[in-house]
Amino acid sequence: MPCREKEVNPVPETFPNTPETARPTMIDVARRAGVGLGTVSRVVNGGHGVRDETAQRVRTAIEQLGFQRNEVARALRPGKKSSSLALVLGDLTNPFFATIAKASLEVAGQSGFAVVLGSVDEDPEGEKRAIQELVSRQVAGLMIVPDQGDHAFLVGAGVPVVFVDRPATGIEADIVMVDNEGGGKLATDHLLEQGHERIAILLAPSYYTTGRRLRGYRRAHRGAGLEVDESLVVQLPEGNAESAEKATRELMLRPDPPTAIFASTNFLTEGVLRALGELGLEPAVVGFDDFRLADMLPTPVTVVASDIAELGRSAARLLLDRASGADRRPPQRIVLPCALIQRGSGERPPSASKRKPR
Amino acid sequence: MPCREKEVNPVPETFPNTPETARPTMIDVARRAGVGLGTVSRVVNGGHGVRDETAQRVRTAIEQLGFQRNEVARALRPGKKSSSLALVLGDLTNPFFATIAKASLEVAGQSGFAVVLGSVDEDPEGEKRAIQELVSRQVAGLMIVPDQGDHAFLVGAGVPVVFVDRPATGIEADIVMVDNEGGGKLATDHLLEQGHERIAILLAPSYYTTGRRLRGYRRAHRGAGLEVDESLVVQLPEGNAESAEKATRELMLRPDPPTAIFASTNFLTEGVLRALGELGLEPAVVGFDDFRLADMLPTPVTVVASDIAELGRSAARLLLDRASGADRRPPQRIVLPCALIQRGSGERPPSASKRKPR
DNA sequence: CTGTTAGCGCCTTCAG
DNA sequence: CTGAAGGCGCTAACAG
Numbered sequence A, B: 001m002p003c004r005e006k007e008v009n010p011v012p013e014t015f016p017n018t019p020e021t022a023r024p025t026m027i028d029v030a031r032r033a034g035v036g037l038g039t040v041s042r043v044v045n046g047g048h049g050v051r052d053e054t055a056q057r058v059r060t061a062i063e064q065l066g067f068q069r070n071e072v073a074r075a076l077r078p079g080k081k082s083s084s085l086a087l088v089l090g091d092l093t094n095p096f097f098a099t100i101a102k103a104s105l106e107v108a109g110q111s112g113f114a115v116v117l118g119s120v121d122e123d124p125e126g127e128k129r130a131i132q133e134l135v136s137r138q139v140a141g142l143m144i145v146p147d148q149g150d151h152a153f154l155v156g157a158g159v160p161v162v163f164v165d166r167p168a169t170g171i172e173a174d175i176v177m178v179d180n181e182g183g184g185k186l187a188t189d190h191l192l193e194q195g196h197e198r199i200a201i202l203l204a205p206s207y208y209t210t211g212r213r214l215r216g217y218r219r220a221h222r223g224a225g226l227e228v229d230e231s232l233v234v235q236l237p238e239g240n241a242e243s244a245e246k247a248t249r250e251l252m253l254r255p256d257p258p259t260a261i262f263a264s265t266n267f268l269t270e271g272v273l274r275a276l277g278e279l280g281l282e283p284a285v286v287g288f289d290d291f292r293l294a295d296m297l298p299t300p301v302t303v304v305a306s307d308i309a310e311l312g313r314s315a316a317r318l319l320l321d322r323a324s325g326a327d328r329r330p331p332q333r334i335v336l337p338c339a340l341i342q343r344g345s346g347e348r349p350p351s352a353s354k355r356k357p358r
Numbered sequence C: 001c002t003g004t005t006a007g008c009g010c011c012t013t014c015a016g
Numbered sequence D: 001c002t003g004a005a006g007g008c009g010c011t012a013a014c015a016g
Helices: A026-033 A037-044 A052-065 A071-076 A095-110 A124-136 A180-193 A208-223 A241-252 A266-279 A308-324 B026-033 B037-044 B052-065 B071-076 B095-110 B124-136 B180-193 B208-223 B241-252 B266-279 B308-324
Strands: A084-089 A114-119 A141-144 A161-164 A174-178 A199-203 A233-235 A260-263 A284-288 A302-305 A333-336 A339-341 B084-089 B114-119 B141-144 B161-164 B174-178 B199-203 B233-235 B260-263 B284-288 B302-305 B333-336 B339-341
Touching: A026 A037, A026 A052, A037 A052, A071 B071, A084 A095, A084 A124, A084 A308, A095 A114, A095 A308, A095 B095, A095 B114, A114 A124, A114 B095, A124 A141, A141 A308, A161 A308, A174 A180, A174 A308, A180 A199, A180 A208, A180 A260, A180 A284, A180 A302, A180 A339, A199 A208, A199 A241, A241 A260, A241 A266, A260 A266, A266 A284, A308 A333, B026 B037, B026 B052, B037 B052, B084 B095, B084 B124, B084 B308, B095 B114, B095 B308, B114 B124, B124 B141, B141 B308, B161 B308, B174 B180, B174 B308, B180 B199, B180 B208, B180 B260, B180 B284, B180 B302, B180 B339, B199 B208, B199 B241, B199 B266, B241 B260, B241 B266, B260 B266, B266 B284, B308 B333
Parallel strands: A084 A114, A084 A141, A141 A161, A161 A174, A174 A333, A199 A233, A199 A260, A260 A284, A284 A302, B084 B114, B084 B141, B141 B161, B161 B174, B174 B333, B199 B233, B199 B260, B260 B284, B284 B302
Antiparallel strands: A114 B114, A302 A339, B302 B339
């Protein structure tokens, strides 16, 4: 075999897309460096207790071979966990979830953890399947934005779990969420302060979060000594913008329309605004959760917002501590505060809900 | 040891968050079913060549123990790959990327593949690190939305790679992208047809994609027999909305402002609109890539759009075929078409770019 | 300090 | 049809 002079960066002759290239193992490195397997392992993991000269030889061999530790084999070793977390959520297309994903990804990455994603757009059954899939991959922990449905099957899964944004039934675990009730109250109080007395609230179906927001809504009314007109509490059949749009249209065309609307979700807010735009009506509107471009709409949208990224960060941090065994406290409950962001739509007086002046 | 009568669903007594629960292995199942290890394996994988009665016993044992195949150990078996793909992208918070992630997740999931996410908000060096992290996790394939920087280090990684949205240098691999040049031409042609002759184009720094869009812009001008005023070709220092906002302000306050603006990226479009809103000016605007709420802004935004989800789906499909060895063709290049979505902002005549009538 | 060995959980031969 | 044995890549425990 002819020998090239420079082999600093040995490029394999195989085509990259035909992955027949076997990655070098520690044994290859050991052979090349003329040392034992254990020595290589020691060098790779910190290199304590290895003579400098030997370590150097090993490092050179590693370099030359382009060796990389096989994390999979590593995760198989007795007792130890893998270095990946799982994140299970509904719809990455929803900026709310995407923000959580990004934030948790960052935190996990800083600790050398990868994040495996589970998509669950479907039934709660699909969520269970996805979670078990992930568990079978030996992830070190689970972050779950739970759908409704029982999560008791996670008990005894042998993996720490942190629920995000809403709690789950059937299992006691850490939970990181926002102060939904407080936020609901904040939004409603704000509208009440503007003099509104007929405030509609739009709710996505059976979400835990919207339920709490409704509680805040009711509490605000009680605090103001006002009775809630139950016909203004609108339970939507679906949690999307279309559903909210339709409901808003019906709501505003009633003989006794509300003078303000509290949309309990970012997508719902969108639907509400779309309907109002078409109708040419301008009741006050407050949304729950901030969203991109909220400040650029014809009437900038007032919202109750919280630090969603912090939701993801906290979840990841908590989970990492659980996984490492550093945190053995009983299940924690982290609640992030909400703040009102006034932009205009929520500051309209009751009198503005008439037909829009053209 | 006392024996309980019903042990159908044995709930471990350990606290869920202290994962000392050892998951049962195939050996446990074998013992419990009173069969050999091989038999269990056969049952778990299809169950061919096992007597019905035996298989039933095994299945019962699996049920009772809550056994789940260990995917990690499985990935370690000789020759075989893991059942996860990696997705490396910049910012999940950008709906564009989130859409890709979601779509590829769905396709991968349908084939029983998980997706490991790599976050790369940082330098190209960070991207390399992230990718190697993922490779060390033995993923069966990589989907990468590459940042600039050489990707030659992937040659010989022994893993099939599909680039998404833009190609990378240093390695020949599959690539799935949109017709950037065609889209750029489409947008520009449209503006030219409205009679615009001074069309500015805003470009994010050194992205491959925006470069191609610029080519389309130039080609459109050439086709119309017009010379491009190079002072209207604005290379932004950063690819965010703020940068575009600032540039737009400067652009429109020049003595010879453009009558139309082509924003070559969704975030840039946002910045442009924000600046125009503040200035109270209304030149024509066309954006590249559709975005949520584009139709609800004061002037609904005309965009050149493509099927982003399909981008993600195609990438995942292609990668799965490569990983399984089903696809051994030379590197493919899938290009998705763009379409113009007229909403108003792109149909303003040149004369409209005067000061906004209040 | 360094080399050797035993397994982690699974799948794939190879006997029986 | 079924049980037993070998090995994937790595680490931890144990010699030398």
